[in-house]
Amino acid sequence: MDIDIKETIASAISGKAPGLSSLEDVTMAAATLTMAQTCALCILRFLQIPAGPVYLTRSLDAISEALGVELQHPNSNGLSPCPVCLGTLDMALVDKVVGSFKEQEYDASSAAVTVELPKSVYVRHHSMQVHLKSAHPSLNAATPTDLKDVIKYMVCQTLVSEHSIASDADSDMRIEISFAHEESASEHQFLFDRENSSVKTKTFRKRGVHYTTGDSKAAVLSELGACSDKDFISCFACPPPAIAQPATIGSLVLKRAPIFIGGRYLKLERNISQTPFFVGERRVTELSVADVVGEPIKALVRCDSYNLVGSGREDADVRMLGDGRPFYLECTNPRTTIIKPGQIRAIEDQLRSTKSPVQVRRLQMIRPEDTSIIREGEEHKTKHYCALVWFSSPLSQDKLAEINAIGKQGVLLQQKTPIRVLHRRAPLTRERRLLALELEPIEGKFYKLRLESEAGTYIKEFVHGDLGRTVPSLADMAGVTADIIELDVENVSLDFPPALVDGDC
Incomplete structure (x- = not known):
């Protein structure tokens, strides 16, 4: 490295360092610092040489010659x-x-x-x-x-x-x-042990290790500023x-700041959770959407971990069909952020070609601010469902017509937190609206139920009533016991992420 050390030092002290206004003063200070075993680079610091190329030199000869003293480098053998x-x-x-x-x-x-x-x-x-x-x-x-x-x-x-x-x-x-x-x-502890210290520290022991609180860098610098030279030298x-x-x-x-990849996922089979589902240490579902989608993306961007955030979630035994459910993956500490066109889309193609029960659409990199659409959309989106429903006895044509007439007008529900989720959700009563409802007979006691609802509606509980915790319920409307056999989500009406055009990734 071609550095004029003498010129660097002369330039630094010229009119800038009161009391170090000549090379003689510099040599005097450098000699004192050297006697105290101070390294060459610290000597430069104390001579107020600003951070620059001189600190990167691995040879001390030029610095020693410029200062007129024998120097040592940090940790010299x-x-x-x-x-x-x-x-x-x-x-x-x-x-x-x-x-x-x-x-x-x-x-x-x-x-x-x-x-x-x-x-x-x-x-x-x-x-x-x-x-x-x-x-x-x-x-x-x-x-x-x-x-x-x-x-x-x-x-x-x-x-x-x-x-x-x-x-x-x-x-x-x-x-x-x-x-x-x-x-x-x-x-540094002596600073806080002084009688006139303004900082009170606390020492405690946790799992065999001693910890001290209150002795922050700011506190140390504050105490050093308040400590006279006489008191300091005595300690x-x-x-x-x-x-x-x-x-x-x-x-x-x-x-590195996380990157975000958005898309829409489909679940073509049942018993697939959105994220890994555990009860204690036992995994309940073999597959999760997060695993199927997240692992190939993790390999692509080489991140430490990922977190899938969906626009709501369906139960593991519910299929997600139609155009899929909006979601994004937050990829933590990615090594690769420059993604070539087609690399992300190749993940879609791979899932499709292997006939994975989880498919993705519109997979693409999104901006961090775009993720707010998922959160804000919770208040406005609606969902369309199709369910296979069983009644304890077949419904008459009049009853069927009555239910469908009510369904066209919409139904306002009062839903208490379902029994099945009380262990993890607050016991509240939530008002939810069914925007449309239609019941079609299939055979005997089985019917097809189609409905559109506000986000956050518990559909299973609407069908069977959850021991009277959802009012009204489909069972109430029919006047007989009802239960849900299968449930599919057919549409989540949230436009996220944007539809892809050729060349996007």
């Missing part, structure tokens, strides 16, 4: 890790982060990097500032370059140079780096003491 940054500026850690990103093969063009440091870093950073002020009162060194900014710069620039990944704080791709250093984990070593082991990456999270 045979030397203690830097007592200020705790080794977090080690290029090997940057390589580890970038390597993890490469392994995941995200198709992102940009990324936002966030960094969380051990709380002890802020204490040690303050300690070194106090030490510099004490060793060179005339320098009056200003605020050093932020450690987080340097780490983020090093990671972002490596991503740019090696993978053409731009840095963008608003990117949907996030790289969250959290450093850990067990050796110094409790060093913590200046310069900061050496450490045996460097910090590690305690947590590295690579995550």
Whole structure:
């Protein structure tokens, strides 16, 4: 990397660093920092060199020559890790982060990097500032370059140079780096143990592990600001003491905003649930719509997981016919978001060619804001049903005509929460409207029932009455016992997602 180190340092201190206005002052401060085993990159930070290419150099000769002191790189072999940054500026850690990103093969063009440091870093950073002020009162060194900014710069620039990944704080791709250093984990606690501390922390034990609450980064910085140099020196070593082991990456999270794929599903057979259906640990249905549709989409976009959200749901023993039920899949942390035309449609074709009992139509990528149509549509959509109904005795022509006449006018129902779902639904009375109802005889005691209803109507309970919990019921209208043998949903009147045109995916 072709960098004029001397020019970079001279440019940084020229008129910008009160008390570090000459190379002689810089050399003096650098020597003090070096004596305290501070790494080369932290020395640059304390000299207020802004985050830039100089921090990516892997050779110290030019920096040493520019500063006039012998320098060490973070975690140099045979030397203690830097007592200020705790080794977090080690290029090997940057390589580890970038390597993890490469392994995941995200198709992102940009990324936002966030960094969380051990709380002890802020204490040690303050300690070194106090030490510099004490060793060179005339320098009056200003605020050093932020450690987080340097780490983020090093990671972002490596991503740019090696993978053409731009840095963008608003990117949907996030790289969250959290450093850990067990050796110094409790060093900040003295700030809260002081008699005049304004922060009260609480320590508790859970499952054999000790936790502390109240000692946030903001609280640590607030207490450092309120602590005089005299009080600080009486409680913590200046310069900061050496450490045996460097910090590690305690947590590295690579995550991306979810993508959404919408469509309409059909269930051509019964005993298929919308999502996996368990009672305790026992799976009740062998198949679910979510499994059949979600797994091939998961393989396509390489996401961590998916969640199917339908515009309502039918029972497992109810078929979903017609044009299908609107739904969308939320795909969490997808590696692939650039989908070629036809790739999603190939999933439809695969299900069709294998004669899967679950079929999909209009499968396509949708915008996050489009998902609101599913939620908002719950209030306005209607559904059409066809049911095979049994009565305890055949209905007379007059009774059949009477029921159909009522059905043409619409029926207002009062439905208490069905007994079969009381274990998971609130015990409420809901008002629902049947918009149309028609009963046709088939043979003997069996009839075909067609109806249109508002969303949220319990059709099975309307037929048999649910022990009087749905009023009126079809059984009430007929004056005999009634039950539902089979039920199909034939239409969900919600236009979602948009109909596809050639070339869409």
